Amino acid sequence: MQGFDYQTPTRLIFGKGVVEKLPEVMDGFGKKILLTYGGGSIKKIGLYDEVKNLLKDFEIFELPGIQPNPKYDPSVLEGVRICKEKDIDVILSVGGGSVLDCSKAIAAGAKYEGDPWDLITYKVRAKSALPIVDIITLAATGSEYDMGGVISRTETNDKIGYMDPHLFPAVSFLDPTYTFSVSKKQTAAGCADAMNHIMEQYFCEDSTILNDGFMEAALKSLMINAKKCLENPKDYTARAEMMLACTYGCNGIYSLGSSYTGWPCHGMEHALSAYYDITHGEGLAIITPRWMKHILSEKTVSRFVKYGINVFGIDANLDKFEIANKAIDATYKFFESIGIPMHLKDVGIDESRIDEMACHVAENEGLENAWAPLLQKDIAEIFRASL
Amino acid sequence: MQGFDYQTPTRLIFGKGVVEKLPEVMDGFGKKILLTYGGGSIKKIGLYDEVKNLLKDFEIFELPGIQPNPKYDPSVLEGVRICKEKDIDVILSVGGGSVLDCSKAIAAGAKYEGDPWDLITYKVRAKSALPIVDIITLAATGSEYDMGGVISRTETNDKIGYMDPHLFPAVSFLDPTYTFSVSKKQTAAGCADAMNHIMEQYFCEDSTILNDGFMEAALKSLMINAKKCLENPKDYTARAEMMLACTYGCNGIYSLGSSYTGWPCHGMEHALSAYYDITHGEGLAIITPRWMKHILSEKTVSRFVKYGINVFGIDANLDKFEIANKAIDATYKFFESIGIPMHLKDVGIDESRIDEMACHVAENEGLENAWAPLLQKDIAEIFRASL
Numbered sequence: 001m002q003g004f005d006y007q008t009p010t011r012l013i014f015g016k017g018v019v020e021k022l023p024e025v026m027d028g029f030g031k032k033i034l035l036t037y038g039g040g041s042i043k044k045i046g047l048y049d050e051v052k053n054l055l056k057d058f059e060i061f062e063l064p065g066i067q068p069n070p071k072y073d074p075s076v077l078e079g080v081r082i083c084k085e086k087d088i089d090v091i092l093s094v095g096g097g098s099v100l101d102c103s104k105a106i107a108a109g110a111k112y113e114g115d116p117w118d119l120i121t122y123k124v125r126a127k128s129a130l131p132i133v134d135i136i137t138l139a140a141t142g143s144e145y146d147m148g149g150v151i152s153r154t155e156t157n158d159k160i161g162y163m164d165p166h167l168f169p170a171v172s173f174l175d176p177t178y179t180f181s182v183s184k185k186q187t188a189a190g191c192a193d194a195m196n197h198i199m200e201q202y203f204c205e206d207s208t209i210l211n212d213g214f215m216e217a218a219l220k221s222l223m224i225n226a227k228k229c230l231e232n233p234k235d236y237t238a239r240a241e242m243m244l245a246c247t248y249g250c251n252g253i254y255s256l257g258s259s260y261t262g263w264p265c266h267g268m269e270h271a272l273s274a275y276y277d278i279t280h281g282e283g284l285a286i287i288t289p290r291w292m293k294h295i296l297s298e299k300t301v302s303r304f305v306k307y308g309i310n311v312f313g314i315d316a317n318l319d320k321f322e323i324a325n326k327a328i329d330a331t332y333k334f335f336e337s338i339g340i341p342m343h344l345k346d347v348g349i350d351e352s353r354i355d356e357m358a359c360h361v362a363e364n365e366g367l368e369n370a371w372a373p374l375l376q377k378d379i380a381e382i383f384r385a386s387l
Numbered sequence: 388m389q390g391f392d393y394q395t396p397t398r399l400i401f402g403k404g405v406v407e408k409l410p411e412v413m414d415g416f417g418k419k420i421l422l423t424y425g426g427g428s429i430k431k432i433g434l435y436d437e438v439k440n441l442l443k444d445f446e447i448f449e450l451p452g453i454q455p456n457p458k459y460d461p462s463v464l465e466g467v468r469i470c471k472e473k474d475i476d477v478i479l480s481v482g483g484g485s486v487l488d489c490s491k492a493i494a495a496g497a498k499y500e501g502d503p504w505d506l507i508t509y510k511v512r513a514k515s516a517l518p519i520v521d522i523i524t525l526a527a528t529g530s531e532y533d534m535g536g537v538i539s540r541t542e543t544n545d546k547i548g549y550m551d552p553h554l555f556p557a558v559s560f561l562d563p564t565y566t567f568s569v570s571k572k573q574t575a576a577g578c579a580d581a582m583n584h585i586m587e588q589y590f591c592e593d594s595t596i597l598n599d600g601f602m603e604a605a606l607k608s609l610m611i612n613a614k615k616c617l618e619n620p621k622d623y624t625a626r627a628e629m630m631l632a633c634t635y636g637c638n639g640i641y642s643l644g645s646s647y648t649g650w651p652c653h654g655m656e657h658a659l660s661a662y663y664d665i666t667h668g669e670g671l672a673i674i675t676p677r678w679m680k681h682i683l684s685e686k687t688v689s690r691f692v693k694y695g696i697n698v699f700g701i702d703a704n705l706d707k708f709e710i711a712n713k714a715i716d717a718t719y720k721f722f723e724s725i726g727i728p729m730h731l732k733d734v735g736i737d738e739s740r741i742d743e744m745a746c747h748v749a750e751n752e753g754l755e756n757a758w759a760p761l762l763q764k765d766i767a768e769i770f771r772a773s774l
Contacts, residue, residue, distance in 0.1 A: 001563075001627040003402020008395070014644065015390020176388075208628050209608035217600020224596060240388040241595050244644055253640075257401065257631055 001257040008251045014174045022054045025171050029131045030089025036063045036103045038095045045181050061086050069273050070102035072153040079106030093134040097141025100134050101149030104167040107132050120162045129166035137178040139242045140190030142249030144172035159274035176239040188338040189281030191226035196284040197249035203303050204371050206259035215254050216310045218245045262370025271357040278347045285340045289332040290385040295372035344386045354383045388644040395638045401561040409441045412558050416518045417476025423450045423490045425482045432568050448473050456660050457489035459540045466493030480521040484528025487521050488536030491554040494519050507549045516553035522560040526629045527577030529636030531559035546661035563626040575725040576668030578613035583671040584636035591758050593646035602641050603697045605632045649757025658744040665734045672727045676719040677772040682759035731773045741770045
């Protein structure tokens with residue numbers, strides 16, 4: 001078992017109607033709020049009006065239009081500008097993980113004199129950040145309970161994950177009813193994203209009985225409940241269970257004491273969505289089973305056997321490679337069954353830039369140090385197998 | 388699924404040798420330290436000298452002699468007196484859960500002008516508390532990662548659990564090697580305590596796939612690793628896995644979104660150790676299977692079936708009550724197999740005060756609101772079945 005230094009100070013307020021507590025919570029941080037949100041789905045579900053009404057005693061400035069795969073330019077830059085100009089006390093992020101990731105970059109940038117890109121690329125470490133409160137409307141990224149975010153810079157095809165302990169949200173509101181209106185496409189992509197967060201931690205050299213059971217349960221919960229959500233989008237319990245399993249995704253609690261994995265699928269997918277702006281969860285679902293096939297070996301097979309038996313109930317008496325291959329096929333089939341397009345060409349990616357993307361990943365993601373090391377040629381092979 | 392409002396801000400620093408970071412961590416809180424500890428085991432394992440050496444640039448005051456089932460008088464009162472008199476900045480608790488529980492009461496009492504008993508009994512809510520850092524030397528209570536403590540007052544036979552958000556340790560150091568010298572008796576009792584923390588959350592009306600899997604994995608981890616620790620007390624991995632499973636015990640993360648249970652075994656055991664000062668984990672192990680038998684009914688059987696199949700691997704094709712009874716027997720036999728005395732008479736408790744204790748529990752622990760409600764006569768029956 002590995003050592004660790006772990007802290008997640010975020011307060012989670014979970015359940016139907018919890019947003020009523022918003023004024024009391026915001027009051028603890030100040031009166032000047034930057035309200036960040038995306039393309040308007042929060043207006044459609046009435047949440048925008050509810051928030052504005054609840055916060056009528058506060059001074060609210062708005063940054064709308066934050067896109068999926070949130071952009072350094074204009075969103076982060078514009079948010080930082082408003083925070084500095086208006087002397088904002090606290091950021092209120094209302095939306096999914098992209099809005100929150102962008103808000104985290106703004107929170108750090110608001111307290112830094114230079115270019116926020118310095119912080120995102122770790123050229124400079126953040127010394128502080130504005131406090132962040134969020135209302136999550138999509139079960140997927142786990143950004144509501146971690147200190148990280150992912151920001152894209154279009155002109156350089158960069159999609160960078162950055163982390164800083166100042167960036168844990170102070171308070172996250174999670175009301176499963178806000179996810180009732182999430183489309184089938186986004187529900188499935190969110191499920192795949194959250195499942196992949198777990199797989200990125202599960203496939204490692206050294207784990208524990210506790211971590212494995214925790215992650216296997218979370219994977220089963222996500223698969224069972226995603227199907228229920230797709231059948232009945234207003235199934236409260238299913239939406240709630242999905243939301244909680246997603247929340248734990250990236251703060252490390254699924255794998256305290258487990259060994260380093262390198263998060264290879266995220267490393268590869270970041271290139272896909274940086275170059276082609278595809279839906280992150282779909283990119284992950286497409287890559288994951290191909291990555292699994294690629295790394296399956298005498299060294300890695302025992303983890304796939306455990307995964308196959310405990311997550312998919314595959315017969316433990318079969319040959320170990322047969323179990324592993326069945327588990328990989330079951331992974332593929334599950335993603336397919338929830339409606340995810342399972343080929344890169346289905347999401348508009350062809351052969352033309354594969355080598356360029358593989359080179360970008362190999363140079364930037366450190367996957368030569370992953371549990372199953374990936375060099376540029378491995379990455380290109382996985383991309384080609386995904387076409 | 389139930390709503391919840393959850394936060395655990397404690398930083399966990401886990402692994403071999405982590406105590407080296409102590410000076411840097413303590414420096415963040417101030418220079419005047421109250422060092423709390425128990426009967427001297429920390430001197431035997433060299434930890435006392437190590438801590439004093441690491442903190443030679445700090446001003447240290449000491450409160451030794453904190454007992455298991457820590458006492459309001461003299462320990463809490465004496466600690467509060469020192470904190471006030473010496474203007475202590477931070478408490479450093481070195482030992483097991485009892486030392487830490489006592490330190491929490493001191494931390495709150497130090498910032499309160501009246502009698503600390505007011506805080507413990509919720510007559511007054513704490514407005515603040517001194518920061519607490521701990522080094523844990525026993526895998527058991529989970530006090531290192533929760534906001535609660537249990538304090539005994541001998542003259543009134545009270546043993547009271549109190550909780551307050553100010554009482555989360557700021558930082559908990561967990562080095563599994565400090566538990567190498569824990570006796571077989573205390574290793575087993577710690578395992579039983581931690582297992583019971585999980586059972587107190589598992590047996591409820593409304594749980595989730597995720598929570599159940601998390602708790603079942605933790606129970607299996609505790610059973611497998613406790614046996615390894617008893618066979619080879621210096622098995623680092625086994626000690627480490629036990630330590631982590633214990634740590635999650637009482638901060639609620641095992642059961643976020645699950646329904647209220649009432650923690651009935653703890654309610655009953657508190658009377659046993661208040662009246663007879665027995666080892667808490669042993670008291671819990673003795674009561675637990677008798678409580679299970681007592682509450683087994685058409686209403687509760689499905690949880691016992693799940694527990695039996697998933698934790699003990701009992702054949703799912705058997706009759707539901709047969710599975711439940713086999714699970715309860717397996718629970719008993721596991722505790723017996725790790726050397727716990729499984730009858731109250733083995734720990735010095737006879738018939739004489741059973742009705743008095745049952746009355747005390749019924750009046751003070753609210754077990755009429757537990758998932759399976761317990762009235763005074765039920766409590767007395769469970770105690771008698773445990774004799």
